[in-house]
Amino acid sequence: MSRTVPVPHGLPIDRDAGPFDPPTAITRLRAARPVSPLVFPDGHEGWLVTGYDAVRQVMADTRFSSRQDLGVIHVPYETPGMPAPTEPSPQVPGLFIAMDPPDHTRLRRKLTGAFTVMRMKQLEEHITDIVGRQLDRLAGLTPPVDLVQEFALPVPSLVICELLGVPYADRATFQVNSAKFLVKDQSLEEKMAALGALNGYLAGLVTSKRAEPGEDILSDLARQDDLSVEELTGIAFLLLLAGHETTANVLALGTFAFLEHPGQLAELRANPDLLPDAVEEILRYLPVVDVLYRYATEDVEVGGETIGKGSTVVVSLLAANHDPRRFDGDPLDVHRKARGHLAFGHGAHQCLGQQLARIELRAGFGGLLRRFPELRLAIPAGEVKLKADMNIYGVHELPVTWTAVRR
Ligand code: HEM
Secondary structure (H helix, E strand, O other): OOOOEOOOOOOOOOOOOOOOOOOHHHHHHHHHOOEEEEEOOOOOEEEEEOOHHHHHHHHHOOOEEOOOOOOOOOOOOOOOOOOOOOOOOOOOOOOHHHOOOOHHHHHHHHHHHHHOHHHHHHHHHHHHHHHHHHHHHHHOOOOOEEHHHHHHOHHHHHHHHHHHOOOHHHHHHHHHHHHHHHEOOOOHHHHHHHHHHHHHHHHHHHHHHHHOOOOOHHHHHHOOOOOOHHHHHHHHHHHHHHHHHHHHHHHHHHHHHHHOOHHHHHHHHHOHHHHHHHHHHHHHHOOOOOEEEEEEOOOEEEOOEEEOOOOEEEEEHHHHHOOOOOOOOOOOOOOOOOOOOOOOOOHHHOOOOHHHHHHHHHHHHHHHHHHOOOOEEOOOHHHOOEOOOEOOOOEOOOEEEOOOOOO
16 A cells, blocks of 8 residues: 555545535545545645544544644645745644643633533523524515524624623624634735734733623633733633634534435424434534644554654544444434534543533524524525635525515
8 A cells, every 4th residue: 555645735625525525535535544644735744534433542642732832733725825834833822722731721621610511501591592582683684695694603603702701793803803814725914914803802802801800701711810811812712713613604504404405304393302413413414623633742553553753643523423434324314313423523622612502503403493494595505605715614605595484
């Protein structure tokens, strides 16, 4: 078998198998060699992990670091104007998603209390109200409407703003800049400008919360003297970005997926008790957060291969979640018990906001299907603009229509 997989333009990410499935090149690779050597665009060699068991193993093994300041992490996407990395990126204060223990543990621990299952359960009614108000607004509009702008983006944005104590009125600043920051092909200057604007905004916000704390998560953090303003800004950035971009894309892309699987949708409508399982299944099925990067701090055996110390390891959550060896038969199935999927990652960095996301998704999909029994796409499915150009996948717009029903 050849030493490296010929991937001249980095990770093969063409959506040639449809908007939801892994690209055929990835599916073939997973069947042939679930832990495969990979050549990055700059010629550097690394590893691509696509099999469910191997992805889970990498995510659980702390010898695979999340730090970007430890070694050079090669990414398969090129930002115009950005030379191939030759030096590690500096550590960003507060950005604990890119840290290892003990720094990661110290910062994550400060937030676990705010995101427990119990705490989230207490918020469920409130989140359902937010969804209900947004659905009322939607019902008052004349279709066709863009579901992203009118529902999928506002719901998680309103929720995370309220939890963090970020004024929703400032959404133009954080939504536009976070979207710019996530565009793969954005020039380095524009990315830095978007990042600077977001950081400047959040630094001002946490500084004012430190001076005058309120009743929200950022204020609770700002009360703690052992966190610097830079750390508070990094944490706020992570929570705000992770808190609205991901869930919004699952709501919009998930609605598209349900509409494209009318048999499954009919079963869900006929039996709303299936909703919790259907939400797990849609999380498994969608490629919203597909690839994650790790850096091997030692030689590690995975799936019969030796990943050498210093390698960049790319794991594909999408490929793992569609691995037929783990998820029998693979197609979208609202009856499936999909627990064990890796949409929220696995191991020390497993998504902190997953209970919040589940509540938002159950309330969001449940409310939408109940209130709009005739919801359908307003354009042919092939014309839906997919976010192939973004680091978090979804749809740019989802034009939908319905026949108004008297309530
Ligand atoms: C981490 C996915 C919603 C906050 C992660 C990771 C994934 C993920 C895959 C692991 C990253 C890694 O290992 O490098 C998702 C998906 C969501 C979602 C698919 C929606 C359906 C949220 C929400 C929040 C959130 C609503 C709210 C605050 C975080 C944070 C981390 C994280 C703070 C970093 C955890 C750590 O490093 O310890 N998420 N997420 N996420 N997520 Fe989420």
